[in-house]
Amino acid sequence: MRSRAMSAVHTERTITVVLNGVPREATVPVRWLLSDALRHEFGLTGTHVGCEHGVCGSxxxxxxxxxxxxxxxxxVQVDGRQVTTVEGLSRPDHQGGQVLHPIQEAFRECHALQCGFCTPGFLTTIAAGLDARDASVEITDEEVDELVGGNLCRCTGYANIKKACRYAAASMREQAAR
Ligand code: FES
Ligand code: FES
Known part of the structure; x- marks a missing residue:
């Protein structure tokens, strides 16, 4: 954790981001990581920090x-960019509630988590991958391997995470066919 007090001697800079669809502005120490700003400036604790070396993907x-x-x-590198965290994957429905992204729904249905530490990283990564592909085409095992291959999970053995990918892809395929 990098507290603002510890950063007092460092220069700060004001950044603007569209965070989970909402324009936000913040003044942050220039040495802060995006993960620091999300948690300590914007109060979004869904993004988990594990290895801090770019390895685990959480x-x-x-x-x-x-x-x-x-x-x-x-x-400061995301100044002017759009940032979506796990909190921004769901969408508002017409009754004031939220509709989960298909991969969030699938994780729930397929029991694709145990401790849940890795889950936000898997959800954001897989959601982006599924959103980018042609939903009308059946997903392949190779695609599923690619969707989950960049993230580490110490608990699940990946079987149910892969099952959730297939479940979400099938649900998106069904929606595309309507
Ligand atoms: S905490 Fe960023 S990749 Fe592990
Ligand atoms: S569910 Fe515990 S690390 Fe993945």
């Missing part, structure tokens, strides 16, 4: 729609 968020390790990016 800190993954979407920057302009692309999966990005927030532990490897400075907060």
């Amino acid at each position: 800190c993954t968020v979407l920057v302009d729609g692309e999966p990005t390790r927030s532990c490897l990016v400075l907060a």
Whole structure:
């Protein structure tokens, strides 16, 4: 954790981001990582920091729609960009509630998590991958391997995470056919 007090001697800079669809502005120390800013400035605790070396993928968020390790990016580097965290994957419905992204629904249905530490990184990464592909085409095992291959999970053995990918892809395929 990098407290603002510890950063007092460092220069700060004001950044603006569209965070989960909402324009936000913040003044942050220039040395802060994006993961620091999300948690300590914007109060979004869904993004988890594990290895802090770009290996585990638990800190993954979407920057302009692309999966990005927030532990490897400075907060000032996302100035003017769109950032989506796990909190921004769901969408408002017409009754004031929220509709989960199909992969969130699938994780719930397929029991694709145990401790849940890795889950936000898997959800953001897989959501971006599924959103980018042609939903009308059946997903292949190779595609599923690619969707989950960049993230580490110490608990599940990946079987149910892969099952959730197939479940979400099938549900998106069904929606595309309507
Ligand atoms: S905490 Fe960022 S990749 Fe592990
Ligand atoms: S569910 Fe525990 S690390 Fe993945």
